[in-house]
Amino acid sequence: MSRKIKGAALATAVALGLCAGLGALVACSDDNHDDAIRTQQDIKHVFVITLENKDFEESFGTDKPASGQDTFLKQLATQGALLTEYFGTGHVSLDNYIAMMSGQPSTVDTETDCFGLWSDIVDDGNDETNAKVLKAGTDANGHAGGGCVYPARVKTFAHQLDAQGYSWKGYMGDMGNDLNRDGTMTCSFPTRTDLLAHKDISKTKDLTQNAQAAAASSDVKEDQYATRHNPFVYFHSIIDDTDYCDAHVVPLTYPDASGKGLEADLKSIDTTPNFVFVTPNLCDDGHDGDGTGAAGKGCKNGAPGGLASIDAFLQKWIPLIMASPAYQKDGLIIINFDESNASSSPMTTTFNSDYSQMNLTINLQGDSCCKQQAGPNVKRPDDQVLTTLPVAFASTLGIDTSKLPPSVKVIQIGMHYVGVGGDRTGAVLLSKAIKPGTVSYTGYNHYSLLKSLEDIFETGEYLGYADDEALLPFGDDVFTNLKK
Amino acid sequence: MLAELGRLAFFDPSLSASGRQSCASCHDPAHAYGPPNALAVQPGGPDLGRYGGRAVPALRYLRRVPIWTHTQPGTFKERVEIGDNMPSGGYTWDGRFDRPATQAAFPLLNADEMANADAAAVAARLARSRYAARFREAFGTDILSRPDDALAALGQALERFQFDDPSFQPFDSKFDRVLDGKAGFSEQEARGYALFVDEQRGNCASCHPVDKGANGARPVFTDYNFQTLGVPRNAEIPANADPHYYDLGLCGPLRRDKRDEKSYCGMFRTPTLRNVAIRGAFFHNGRFHTLTDALRFYVQRDTNPEKWYPHPDGPQPFDDLPVEYQGNVDRRNAPMTNHRGGKPVWNDAEIADVAAFLGTLTDADARPVPRAP
Numbered sequence: 115m116s117r118k119i120k121g122a123a124l125a126t127a128v129a130l131g132l133c134a135g136l137g138a139l140v141a142c143s144d145d146n147h148d149d150a151i152r153t154q155q156d157i158k159h160v161f162v163i164t165l166e167n168k169d170f171e172e173s174f175g176t177d178k179p180a181s182g183q184d185t186f187l188k189q190l191a192t193q194g195a196l197l198t199e200y201f202g203t204g205h206v207s208l209d210n211y212i213a214m215m216s217g218q219p220s221t222v223d224t225e226t227d228c229f230g231l232w233s234d235i236v237d238d239g240n241d242e243t244n245a246k247v248l249k250a251g252t253d254a255n256g257h258a259g260g261g262c263v264y265p266a267r268v269k270t271f272a273h274q275l276d277a278q279g280y281s282w283k284g285y286m287g288d289m290g291n292d293l294n295r296d297g298t299m300t301c302s303f304p305t306r307t308d309l310l311a312h313k314d315i316s317k318t319k320d321l322t323q324n325a326q327a328a329a330a331s332s333d334v335k336e337d338q339y340a341t342r343h344n345p346f347v348y349f350h351s352i353i354d355d356t357d358y359c360d361a362h363v364v365p366l367t368y369p370d371a372s373g374k375g376l377e378a379d380l381k382s383i384d385t386t387p388n389f390v391f392v393t394p395n396l397c398d399d400g401h402d403g404d405g406t407g408a409a410g411k412g413c414k415n416g417a418p419g420g421l422a423s424i425d426a427f428l429q430k431w432i433p434l435i436m437a438s439p440a441y442q443k444d445g446l447i448i449i450n451f452d453e454s455n456a457s458s459s460p461m462t463t464t465f466n467s468d469y470s471q472m473n474l475t476i477n478l479q480g481d482s483c484c485k486q487q488a489g490p491n492v493k494r495p496d497d498q499v500l501t502t503l504p505v506a507f508a509s510t511l512g513i514d515t516s517k518l519p520p521s522v523k524v525i526q527i528g529m530h531y532v533g534v535g536g537d538r539t540g541a542v543l544l545s546k547a548i549k550p551g552t553v554s555y556t557g558y559n560h561y562s563l564l565k566s567l568e569d570i571f572e573t574g575e576y577l578g579y580a581d582d583e584a585l586l587p588f589g590d591d592v593f594t595n596l597k598k
Numbered sequence: 599m600l601a602e603l604g605r606l607a608f609f610d611p612s613l614s615a616s617g618r619q620s621c622a623s624c625h626d627p628a629h630a631y632g633p634p635n636a637l638a639v640q641p642g643g644p645d646l647g648r649y650g651g652r653a654v655p656a657l658r659y660l661r662r663v664p665i666w667t668h669t670q671p672g673t674f675k676e677r678v679e680i681g682d683n684m685p686s687g688g689y690t691w692d693g694r695f696d697r698p699a700t701q702a703a704f705p706l707l708n709a710d711e712m713a714n715a716d717a718a719a720v721a722a723r724l725a726r727s728r729y730a731a732r733f734r735e736a737f738g739t740d741i742l743s744r745p746d747d748a749l750a751a752l753g754q755a756l757e758r759f760q761f762d763d764p765s766f767q768p769f770d771s772k773f774d775r776v777l778d779g780k781a782g783f784s785e786q787e788a789r790g791y792a793l794f795v796d797e798q799r800g801n802c803a804s805c806h807p808v809d810k811g812a813n814g815a816r817p818v819f820t821d822y823n824f825q826t827l828g829v830p831r832n833a834e835i836p837a838n839a840d841p842h843y844y845d846l847g848l849c850g851p852l853r854r855d856k857r858d859e860k861s862y863c864g865m866f867r868t869p870t871l872r873n874v875a876i877r878g879a880f881f882h883n884g885r886f887h888t889l890t891d892a893l894r895f896y897v898q899r900d901t902n903p904e905k906w907y908p909h910p911d912g913p914q915p916f917d918d919l920p921v922e923y924q925g926n927v928d929r930r931n932a933p934m935t936n937h938r939g940g941k942p943v944w945n946d947a948e949i950a951d952v953a954a955f956l957g958t959l960t961d962a963d964a965r966p967v968p969r970a971p
Contacts, residue, residue: 167673206676229679294811310812324683325669330697331661331761333815401676402669409855414669455673476675500678504925523925527678 149443150597151547154570154588158280159383159440161390162448162563163431164214165424166207166343166401169454170198170540172421183405183421186429187542190449194544195552195592201483201559202453202536207401208262210452210536211345213560215391216270217578219489220534221250222260226498227342232304232318234350235261241490246578249490254316259491266350271389271564272362273351274573280388284346285366285376287395291337295326299368301359302339303347325396325414335369336415338395338402343452345391366392377434386440388571398427436544446570447544450563454537462530469521472505474513475528482535483557485584489534496531503527535559549594556591563588603736604759606729607752613723614712615644621705621756624654627765629876630964632656636878636887638834642711649836650710651845651852652691653884656877658766658961659818659870663689665696684823685848691866691882692853693824698760699753706749717745724748769816771872772958777810783958789948790955799943800897800952801932805868819871819959824848826864827934828899828927830906831918832885844920845883863923864916875957876966883918887969889953897944900929900936910938 151157172178174191203213208227209220221235236251248268253261275282290299297307304322305315325338346352346363353359367375376392379385396402396413403412403419413419417426428449435441459477466473480494488494505515508525515522541558565580566587575581590596607613611620619642626634633640633654640654641647666688670677677683687693695701705711706720714720724733725742734741737751760766775781783791795803806819824847837843845852848862856862866882874880880892895906903910907917914921928934933943944952 167671167676206679227679293813294815297812307812311810313809327664327667327669327687329662329664330699330757331663333661334664401671404672410668410859412669414667419669420672456675457673461674476678478675504927504929529675 151444151545151593151595152597154547154566154593154596155572156444157446157545157547157570158444159386159388159390160446160448160567160570161392161435161441162214162450163392163394163428164211164343164399165394165449165451166396166399167453167455168400168421168424168451168539169457170538172455173451174198174540180405180421183418184425186425186432187421187449190428190432190544191542193550194447194542194548195554195594197541197543197554197556197558197588197592199483199538199555199557200450200541200562201481201486201538201557202451203482203486203560204534204536205453205456205478205480205531207340207452208342208345208348210560211343211393212264212348213579214563215272215345216264216268216349217246217561217564217576217580218248218264218268219487219491219579221253221262221491222257223253223255223262224348225492227323228262228320229323230255230257230319231316232263232320233261234263235265237265237267243490244487244579244581246576246581247489262348263353264349264351266354268349269351269577270346270349271567271573271577272346274568274575274577275389275571278571278573280571282362282389282391283376283379283387284344284363284391284393286339286344286363286393287366287398288337288339288369289344289363289365291339291365291369292326292335294334295337296322296339298360299365299370300361301347301353301356301363303341303344303353306353306356325402327414338397338414340393340396340401343393343396343399343401366394376431380434380438380440383440383443386438389567392431394424394427397423400424432544445545446547448541448563449543450541450560451539452536454539456537459532465519465522469519470523471502472518472522472525473528474525475530476500477530478532479537480531480533480535481537482533483538483559484562484586485582486534486559486561487579489579492531492534494531494534497528498531499526499528501527543588543592545593545595547593547595552592552594554591556586556589558586558588561585599736600755600758601762602759603729603732604755604757605763606727606732607724607755608759610727610729612727613706613714613720614642615714615719616642616646616712618646619712624705624711625657628963628965629967630656630658630873630961631766632658632873632877632967633879634967636967636969638832638879638884638887639836640711642713643709644713648710648713650708651835651837652882653879655691655869656873657760658768659872660689660698661761661767662815662818663687664822666693684825685862685865686824687822688867691869692847693867694853694855697757699750699757702753702756703749706752717749720752721745721748724752768961768963770962771960774816776958777816784954786951786954787958788955790951790953793944793948793952794955797932799933802952804931806871820868822867824862824865824867825928825931826919826923826926827866827881828864828916829881829883829885829895829918830916832883835883844918846919846923847882860923861926864919864926871956872959873961873964875953875960876964878967878969889956890949893944893949893952894946897933897936897942897949899934901938901940901942903938 172180204220209224233254238249238251241247250259252258296302297310304320305318308315308318322341328336405420405422407418459479462475464473561579569587608621624640625631639650664687668685689695689701793800846863848865850857880886886892
């Protein structure tokens with residue numbers, strides 16, 4: 115083993131010497147055969163960057179209003195593989211992240227981002243049709259099939275990496291910027307934060323759902339960390355060992371003067387984890403703002419958000435990752451989106467008999483691929499009432515109330531879940547194992563991602579719904595430049 | 599240095615056109631830097647014969663005010679999901695200033711307050727002040743010959759005074775001692791606290807949070823969000839003599855950049871409740887003069903509208919909002935969710951309990967203002 119490492123280090127040095135004069139973003143030459151990627155399993159460093167809420171046609175098409183905001187991402191798509199049939203596995207955010215890292219499907223609470231109590235998932239045994247999927251009982255919110263945090267027996271991809279001796283870290287944008295809000299700089303999650311605030315954790319809610327603006331005095335820091343985009347803290351198997359969690363779930367850039375963070379970790383192969391999961395903050399991942407830069411339509415920090423901020427984030431970080439020794443040696447970058455923007459189906463409206471109430475239904479098409487199953491905790495189709503708003507307030511959400519009958523006083527907003535998926539988002543993979551210009555039309559989703567990661571790192575088993583024979587991992591359609 | 603300059607300017611009446619009004623005239627340190635009387639609005643102008651349009655807020659505990667924002671998720675579904683993602687932050691009742699340094703120019707130039715004609719007038723008064731030399735030392739020897747820069751520099755000095763002087767954030771109320779385990783609530787205060795935080799009854803803490811931050815930040819009893827409470831019109835404000843005049847807060851007329859956002863009309867920023875019990879004028883228009891009345895309004899606005907509004911059954915039940923903005927009034931958050939004839943969530947004894955709790959938020963040195971005649 116040690117001999118192998120010494121050989122690899124020497125090869126890296128040679129490769130870096132060859133690469134130094136190139137100054138280009140593209141991966142360095144792999145003429146040195148020690149660094150050649152012959153099989154997927156030769157990939158030893160994977161960087162996943164998960165972005166938020168964009169349709170495939172927005173991110174990679176040309177005819178949507180936001181399509182012009184991400185020229186860099188579109189350029190990246192031509193330098194590696196564009197997965198045109200990559201799908202999210204749920205609506206809204208959280209269940210997608212959990213699927214990627216554990217293979218577990220949605221609960222009633224994870225499919226609504228755990229806006230209620232930050233509750234434990236009650237272990238109700240395994241799903242009858244898939245023993246690797248947990249069946250959720252009734253949680254503290256009173257939701258059958260509900261709950262947010264998985265019991266300790268549910269393992270994640272992180273544990274598989276541990277077992278194989280691979281290193282990993284989750285890098286979270288803005289985590290710990292404001293310790294009054296996030297509690298801790300590393301491994302921040304709501305009950306930990308509430309314990310530090312001496313609050314009753316039986317009533318804990320996630321107070322990082324909304325981004326926070328800074329105060330002029332600097333007493334309050336800008337902080338756009340969102341727990342619900344950090345999959346690792348939804349597993350007792352991770353958070354119950356706080357030392358372990360603190361060591362692995364860290365800020366993307368430490369807000370203190372330590373200089374620590376991903377940029378520092380990229381400087382050498384020894385400090386770059388084998389698996390890197392990057393969650394940008396609520397602006398950088400495109401969640402907040404519309405990307406236009408219009409006044410009042412941006413993020414808490416004044417940036418435009420949307421695909422424009424995604425592009426700015428990628429323009430900073432992709433070159434840094436690509437220039438890292440780890441990536442140049444045996445790296446793979448995966449850029450995906452958690453889900454679509456859920457706007458592919460038009461909303462439907464009905465009125466009650468006296469036209470005092472409008473019922474507005476958000477139709478979540480939930481397109482999926484790969485015969486994705488709903489799992490034991492949620493059903494499809496399904497209907498939920500989200501809220502009832504005074505008609506005037508509805509305009510703050512972008513509803514054009516001027517065209518409504520004047521008799522309408524309130525708007526009831528509900529969701530109609532059609533399918534179980536998170537719609538087609540697309541994904542981009544970059545590696546010297548991939549020929550520039552590769553385009554795949556194979557159906558993939560977040561479970562496919564997990565299955566692929568498990569293949570790459572030879573974990574020996576597939577977790578949750580990644581263990582589905584019908585599910586394809588990334589194959590030769592993606593890795594088009596494996597050396598023979 | 600700057601904070602000391604700011605202190606000198608804060609207490610300097612010579613900076614006003616009348617020569618008799620300083621910042622401290624309306625923001626009296628004896629009253630937690632709030633107004634010294636129970637008037638709904640304070641006198642000002644060249645001869646102190648004019649009146650402002652809004653109740654004067656206290657200046658304590660403003661370090662944590664975030665800049666004004668109203669950030670929304672890009673997808674409609676998540677905008678709905680985060681339904682309480684209201685406009686937030688900024689200084690003054692309408693949040694139009696992101697920091698005290700820029701806010702300071704307003705009262706200096708407002709014809710109803712210190713009434714300087716322009717920046718040059720302020721600079722000229724600064725040049726005659728006893729601290730003019732120190733001002734030049736801090737900002738440059740020619741600073742007072744550059745009026746706009748001088749006004750901005752004065753704002754910086756006033757900001758530093760408000761941010762840095764310990765008298766603006768003493769955190770020495772009984773509530774703070776309770777928080778530190780050094781005192782206990784009386785039985786009545788404890789009952790009031792329980793009502794204050796009860797989501798099903800008072801629900802006050804949903805907008806006026808009571809908890810420390812995880813890193814020890816003490817609560818300042820505001821979430822800095824904007825709400826439309828539908829506070830009744832106050833005839834004590836001279837501007838309200840014009841029946842066509844409405845102070846619509848976030849959508850104007852004083853604030854100009856959000857006039858097209860009709861859903862903002864009637865919104866004002868949630869104030870801190872620290873030192874609320876010593877005040878004599880409550881809400882943005884000073885409509886109520888006792889804390890008990892202010893609390894009663896919250897719990898009886900919808901159950902007994904005839905107590906508060908002249909025409910509760912007409913097209914304009916909330917009489918300080920034009921007809922077209924009536925729907926903006928908050929009916930989503932308890933206790934503003936009741937109905938006419940319903941049982942108020944608090945009775946008079948419970949209102950007294952909550953008032954007693956709020957009394958624990960009074961700083962050690964803060965004196966109540968004289969009651970209104």
